[in-house]
Amino acid sequence: MxxxxxxxxxxxxxxxxxxxxxxxxxxxxxxxxxxxxxxxxxxxxxxxxxxxxxxxxxxxxxxxxxxxxxxxxxxxxxxxTGRSAASNPRFFHEPVSLFIDGVKSSKLDQAHIMELVSLPALRTYWSSKDRLSKQSIREVDWLSLARAMKALPANLQRWTPKHISGMTGVGKFLAIWNRSAKSSCPRCSSCPVEDHLHVPRCSAPTAAAEWSKRHLAFRTWMQTQQTAPEIEAFLFEYLKTVRQPSLGVPTVRAWSRHPHLFQSAISSQATLGAQGLLEGLVSPNWRHLQALHFSYIGSKKSANLWASRLIQQLIRIGHYMWKDQNRLAHSEDSSWYTARKREIDIGIREQFAMGLMDIPPRSQYLFRDSRKTVLNKSLEDCQHWLRLVSRERAINRRSLARQRQMIFDLARPANPTSTRPPGASP
Ligand SMILES: [Zn+2]
Structure with missing residues (x-):
């Protein structure tokens, strides 16, 4: 007790x-x-x-x-009296209360509050980027997407939003971030500016082979999960339009026990586009249709779990395409790798030529290895070394310039004709 x-x-x-x-x-x-x-x-x-x-x-x-x-x-x-919930007015002495659409919440759910604050701005942003219109936002199965995102491994949880927003290590952004002089695709020669949309659409043989493999594996997964045949047929065909947009929204002739719901699902999915499908934006109508199918075949499986796993499969296809791009980009046989290595090597030689003059003592350990040893490191290690040294030198130069200016300002009354300390940047 x-x-x-x-x-x-x-x-x-x-x-x-x-x-x-x-x-x-x-x-x-x-x-x-x-x-x-x-x-x-x-x-x-x-x-x-x-x-x-x-x-x-x-x-x-x-x-x-x-x-x-x-x-x-x-x-x-x-x-x-036909009311599902009682009115919940603010209590006398209630310290804080949250009203959503005029109804008081009985708790202050942080995730819900975050949604209320950030979602309108996010919707406006996606709308301005032509990713999701105000109408198509309503067609997304957000519940299943949230569940899928939570179930994904941590690396895919980080990768997905970066890749969907396009701000990832593709040629376009590597050039913007000054990490590469070239913005072209490392796999094919037909794309002068590689963006995230090009990654699953690349025409290089390895990209085509990877896509084909993952596309077929997706259909096998749907079959093993007892997916309704009409859903399997439509999603498999519609996914093809990622690489072949001319195919358009497929006219699937698969028979459905629920033709009206099936047609609604197709129309709903079509507003999200093939790229949306690849990013895991699916219509909630698929989940409803699958629940009816599980019920019909006497399966105890959960349609909610099926929808979450379906989304994870779609996101993984995009990730496999990204991994293929990375494999090629970092392969020592690729022209992209050779050009990048040449750039980095020039930068490393320049840094060694400048020596330790502007390097602060705390970072001089970076020059402990000989130039030859640093040049022989992997491309990634070389990039990392060059980034660190360039940053430390720039910070120290700015600091020294400020110190020189300070000393000059202190000494200026004694020498009014001069305006700039010797060696200071104009
Ligand atoms: Zn390409």
Whole structure:
């Protein structure tokens, strides 16, 4: 009994704003602070009338049963009047309350608040980038997408938003970030500026082979997951249009037990486009259709889980295409690699030629290895070394320039004709 009481007290002490009935609990706490009385808490177990006659319960347990009974009566009253939820006005003494569309939330769910604050801006951003229109945003199965994102391994959780936004290590951004003089695709010669959209569409033989392999594996996955045949047929065909846009939205002749829902799913998916499909933006109608299919074949599988895994499969196809691009880009046989290595080697030679003059003591360890040893490192290590040394030299040069300017400013009254310290940048 003591353990139960202590647990109850801990729950009260650690009141969580995202816990159920936070509005009620925080109001009670606020009221307790204002009472000119000392209140002793007591834990009373609920529903004890199911185990003992009412007359054998103590006074507190009887009151608890009465309160439960009144709450149930009120629920029945609401149901009889066609209302699904009671009005929830702000309580007197309630410290903070959140109203969404005029309805008060009983808890302050941080994730929900974050959505309310950031989603409108995010929607506007995607709309301005022509990724999702106001209409197509409503066609996305966001619940399944959220579930899929949480289930993905950490590396794919990081990779997905970077790649979808396009700000990733493709030629276009490597050039913008000054990490490469070339912005072209490392796999084919037909793309002078490689962006994230080119990665799954590259015409290089390795890209075509990788796509074909992953596309077929996707269909095999759908089959092993007992996907409804019409869903499998449509998604397999529609995914082809990532690389062959001229195919357009496929007219699938697959028979469906729910033709109206199937057609709605096709129309809904078409608004999200083939690129959207590859990024895991799927219509919720597929999930509904799959739930009906599982029910028809007597499967106990969850359509929610199926939808989440379907999205993960789609995202993984894009990631496999990215890995193929990376494999080629970092292969020592590629022309991109050769050109990049040449650039980096020139930078390393220049840094060694400049020596330790502007390198702060804390970073001089970078010159511990000989120039030949540094040049023989992997491309990635060479890039890392060059980035570090260039940054340290630039920071130190700026710092020295500021120091020279400070000394010059202090000395200026004695030499009014000069305006700039010797060696300072114009
Ligand atoms: Zn290419």
């Amino acid at each position: 003591m353990a139960t009481v202590e647990t109850a007290l801990v729950e009260i002490v650690h009141l969580s704003s995202s816990g159920a009935q936070f509005d009620l609990a925080s109001t009670i706490r606020a009221l307790l602070r204002h009472l000119p009385l000392q209140v002793h808490r007591r834990h009373v177990k609920g529903h004890l009338d199911k185990h003992r006659p009412f007359s054998q319960l103590d006074w507190w347990e009887q009151r608890n049963v009465e309160v439960d009974s009144k709450a149930q009566s009120y629920c029945r009253l609401l149901e009889s």
